[in-house]
Amino acid sequence: MSRHRIKDVGYDDEDYYSDDGYASPDPEEQEFLQQCTAAVLQQLGAGQPPVTATKEEVQEALWHYYNDIEKSVNYLRGKKEKEALKQKPKAAVPAFPAPCPTAHFSAADFFRDCPWLNVPSHRKAEILVEPLYPRLGLLGGAPENGGKVSKLAALAAARKKKEGEKAPTPTGTPDASSSPTPSHAPSPDPQAPLSLRERLAASGRSTPRPSEGSGLRRLGKSSSSSSSSSPVPKEPQPELKSPEPLPEPMDKSKAEPEPRETVPNIRASPSTFASTIVGPAAGPTTAGPSHLHSNSADLLKLYGQDAEPFDFAAPSPDDVVLNAQSTAKGFKSNTASKSAGNKKAQADLTGGIKDLSVEEKVTVKSKNLDVLAEYKKSNRKRSANFVVIGHVDAGKSTLMGRLLADQGAIDKRTLDKYRQEAEKIGKGSFALAWVLDQGSEERARGVTIDIATNKFETEKTAFTIVDAPGHRDFVPNMIAGASQADFAVLVIDSSVGKFESGLKGQTKEHALLVRSMGTQKIVVAVNKMDAVQWDHGRFEEIEQQISSFLTTAGFQEKNIAFVPCSGVLGDNIARRSEDPHAAWYSGRTLIEELEDSEPFTHALEKPLRMTISDVFRGGVQNPLSISGRLDAGSLQVGDQILTMPSGETAMVRSIEVDSDPSDWAVAGQNVVLNIANIDPIHLRSGDVVCRPSSPIPTITTFTTKVLAFEHLMPMQVDVHRGRLHVPARISKLVASLDKASGAAIKKRPKIVAPGTVARIVVEMDHAVPLEAPTRIVLRSGGSTVAAGLLE
Numbered sequence: 001m002s003r004h005r006i007k008d009v010g011y012d013d014e015d016y017y018s019d020d021g022y023a024s025p026d027p028e029e030q031e032f033l034q035q036c037t038a039a040v041l042q043q044l045g046a047g048q049p050p051v052t053a054t055k056e057e058v059q060e061a062l063w064h065y066y067n068d069i070e071k072s073v074n075y076l077r078g079k080k081e082k083e084a085l086k087q088k089p090k091a092a093v094p095a096f097p098a099p100c101p102t103a104h105f106s107a108a109d110f111f112r113d114c115p116w117l118n119v120p121s122h123r124k125a126e127i128l129v130e131p132l133y134p135r136l137g138l139l140g141g142a143p144e145n146g147g148k149v150s151k152l153a154a155l156a157a158a159r160k161k162k163e164g165e166k167a168p169t170p171t172g173t174p175d176a177s178s179s180p181t182p183s184h185a186p187s188p189d190p191q192a193p194l195s196l197r198e199r200l201a202a203s204g205r206s207t208p209r210p211s212e213g214s215g216l217r218r219l220g221k222s223s224s225s226s227s228s229s230s231p232v233p234k235e236p237q238p239e240l241k242s243p244e245p246l247p248e249p250m251d252k253s254k255a256e257p258e259p260r261e262t263v264p265n266i267r268a269s270p271s272t273f274a275s276t277i278v279g280p281a282a283g284p285t286t287a288g289p290s291h292l293h294s295n296s297a298d299l300l301k302l303y304g305q306d307a308e309p310f311d312f313a314a315p316s317p318d319d320v321v322l323n324a325q326s327t328a329k330g331f332k333s334n335t336a337s338k339s340a341g342n343k344k345a346q347a348d349l350t351g352g353i354k355d356l357s358v359e360e361k362v363t364v365k366s367k368n369l370d371v372l373a374e375y376k377k378s379n380r381k382r383s384a385n386f387v388v389i390g391h392v393d394a395g396k397s398t399l400m401g402r403l404l405a406d407q408g409a410i411d412k413r414t415l416d417k418y419r420q421e422a423e424k425i426g427k428g429s430f431a432l433a434w435v436l437d438q439g440s441e442e443r444a445r446g447v448t449i450d451i452a453t454n455k456f457e458t459e460k461t462a463f464t465i466v467d468a469p470g471h472r473d474f475v476p477n478m479i480a481g482a483s484q485a486d487f488a489v490l491v492i493d494s495s496v497g498k499f500e501s502g503l504k505g506q507t508k509e510h511a512l513l514v515r516s517m518g519t520q521k522i523v524v525a526v527n528k529m530d531a532v533q534w535d536h537g538r539f540e541e542i543e544q545q546i547s548s549f550l551t552t553a554g555f556q557e558k559n560i561a562f563v564p565c566s567g568v569l570g571d572n573i574a575r576r577s578e579d580p581h582a583a584w585y586s587g588r589t590l591i592e593e594l595e596d597s598e599p600f601t602h603a604l605e606k607p608l609r610m611t612i613s614d615v616f617r618g619g620v621q622n623p624l625s626i627s628g629r630l631d632a633g634s635l636q637v638g639d640q641i642l643t644m645p646s647g648e649t650a651m652v653r654s655i656e657v658d659s660d661p662s663d664w665a666v667a668g669q670n671v672v673l674n675i676a677n678i679d680p681i682h683l684r685s686g687d688v689v690c691r692p693s694s695p696i697p698t699i700t701t702f703t704t705k706v707l708a709f710e711h712l713m714p715m716q717v718d719v720h721r722g723r724l725h726v727p728a729r730i731s732k733l734v735a736s737l738d739k740a741s742g743a744a745i746k747k748r749p750k751i752v753a754p755g756t757v758a759r760i761v762v763e764m765d766h767a768v769p770l771e772a773p774t775r776i777v778l779r780s781g782g783s784t785v786a787a788g789l790l791e
């Protein structure tokens with residue numbers, strides 16, 4: 001069957017939307033729509049049974065299914081069938097539903113018009129499959145045949161029977177409510193619905209053997225050995241047929257076989273194992289005893305001839321002894337005291353289990369500091385985090401390795417060791433990158449995989465570098481890095497061809513992402529200038545292209561700086577280049593540019609929020625630690641914290657700020673919290689730490705204002721916020737907005753074009769801790785589709 005879909009990517013916004021927010025099709029589309037409508041109507045009429053639908057209904061369906069004829073036909077057929085069913089008077093429910101040989105359930109048909117992985121909840125309710133077999137008695141025995149029933153089952157049966165007596169159903173039309181699940185109690189009442197066994201007996205079929213009712217038997221296939229041990233005569237397997245309701249009560253013992261009855265023997269013969277344990281089955285026509293009795297011969301062999309088969313209805317020998325002991329000790333045996341005793345025992349047990357906890361309860365006394373006052377009077381250097389972004393192999397890690405080496409944050413011996421080791425595996429040029437790329441896979445492949453942090457200090461500032469991976473596969477890790485940054489360093493490979501390929505790759509994507517995540521300042525390191533002999537023209541070309549892109553992306557010109565440099569040689573990083581070809585540049589070095597950044601303000605007075613980057617466990621002094629950056633608020637040693645979404649509390653034992661012990665920490669600082677009184681299973685990276693008095697809400701749906709990087713429509717996406725990412729879907733496009741004023745331009749657009757700002761509703765698969773005004777990124781199919789701010 002043909003599948004048509006309009007796919008138009010080269011459109012203009014105004015062409016696409018009409019005033020009411022819906023698309024106004026052009027004549028070509030209208031003609032196509034007419035063709036599709038005719039095809040659907042024709043297929044509906046030709047089907048079995050033929051279905052009629054109005055043109056409007058057909059076009060509505062086509063609109064919903066993007067002109068997919070097959071789906072529209074299926075949808076309309078289903079709709080019409082449902083309507084027809086509703087109109088028909090309800091048929092009497094058969095007393096004993098039996099498998100119908102013609103009604104075949106096809107999952108493929110049932111789900112044909114459902115969106116993939118998104119079955120509407122009301123459809124799920126329709127997928128109830130009735131059990132094919134009657135419920136079994138205790139130990140899988142067949143209760144209809146005299147097998148033992150539990151006391152509870154017997155009670156239920158008695159109650160049911162009583163109810164039946166109160167409201168007798170007319171003969172021949174047994175009460176439907178009681179019949180689908182046959183009662184486990186014998187039903188001597190002629191009016192009561194008959195069990196399967198009774199029906200079989202009445203219909204003249206051989207009564208199922210006691211063991212036939214067991215689950216083992218039911219599932220097992222008949223084997224030659226089991227059939228040989230079974231005296232059941234072989235019968236031709238009749239066709240499946242629903243048994244008719246019996247007009248008159250039948251006497252089971254006198255039941256004569258009626259060959260015209262075609263109820264199948266759906267039960268398999270006993271397996272060898274079952275025959276060994278339970279013994280040969282009872283005769284075909286007798287309503288034999290339960291398998292507990294029928295196996296007596298075999299069991300007696302095992303336990304000695306004198307042993308009596310155990311009656312499970314009576315108290316067990318252990319119970320007898322325990323009862324006797326309790327009576328002897330003078331315990332009261334009335335129910336009230338028993339239940340009181342049970343409750344006490346239960347309480348003791350619960351208390352006991354709590355006391356069994358191996359968790360060390362730690363109480364650290366808080367110094368009750370005024371943290372903000374402490375922060376103001378402290379003479380700590382201001383701190384700043386920056387994320388290093390750019391296309392793969394632009395030289396980010398090498399540049400940062402050089403920066404750390406030049407600032408004395410890494411000693412020469414370690415650097416020499418890295419150089420030797422890198423040369424050994426033929427990757428000598430990556431020696432500096434190894435300062436940040438610590439993972440063995442990263443070193444072997446020469447590619448950064450996860451974010452790496454390192455610190456260095458200048459006279460004024462304590463910097464934290466967050467080195468992000470450039471490869472497109474690791475963009476989620478780059479997002480996690482960018483969420484911790486105050487500003488960004490965009491590294492560009494100036495070599496011929498590399499700059500151009502970077503533009504098509506992650507150079508632009510990374511820059512857009514950091515801007516969408518709130519970064520205002522960006523320093524562009526035009527790297528590998530040694531590879532282009534410090535060509536001034538090349539630098540100017542790159543500067544011009546990148547600066548026009550960055551201003552379009554929302555960076556202010558005053559917040560963009562360019563530095564031509566060479567990471568490998570260390571030119572214009574911490575020291576000015578001495579290469580005569582680089583004499584044309586008299587601007588700042590990279591370090592000077594970094595230092596020039598304005599002090600960044602942080603939400604010190606807001607409630608505590610910290611996103612967990614990593615969880616460490618197993619330290620001797622500090623068995624459990626979490627690291628991250630304080631996004632807002634402050635905290636001190638001895639504080640009680642709440643982790644979300646687990647909702648578990650913990651105690652802060654000690655704090656490290658930038659690797660130094662501290663009594664307190666404030667927003668903007670990178671901290672390690674050594675915590676206690678919590679099970680580590682409640683902690684994951686991406687979780688949020690807050691105070692029990694002001695918890696962060698956990699939500700499943702949110703409205704957000706986003707900048708679309710790609711076409712947006714109702715679709716599956718992943719929501720990223722720092723380390724946290726969760727599957728979700730765009731459920732509604734509320735409006736496309738004016739970039740400058742934020743006013744709605746078009747309400748309920750069907751699609752949002754790349755570069756457009758829009759308000760959308762996102763529904764996540766599970767609740768996560770999120771609150772406005774958090775910045776989030778939406779990704780789909782391995783690429784970033786939008787980024788924005790929670791409203």
Ligand SMILES: Nc1nc2c(ncn2[C@@H]2O[C@H](COP(=O)(O)OP(=O)(O)OP(=O)(O)O)[C@@H](O)[C@H]2O)c(=O)[nH]1
Nearest residue numbers: 392393394395396397398429447448470528567568
């Ligand atoms: N000629 C020259 N090569 C450089 C320079 N900086 C880095 N390279 C080389 O570029 C290659 C990639 O360097 P990396 O530092 O691993 O690049 P990266 O951007 O960190 O790579 P990813 O993090 O995996 O995206 C290495 O072979 C470096 O030696 C430079 O200034 N000049």
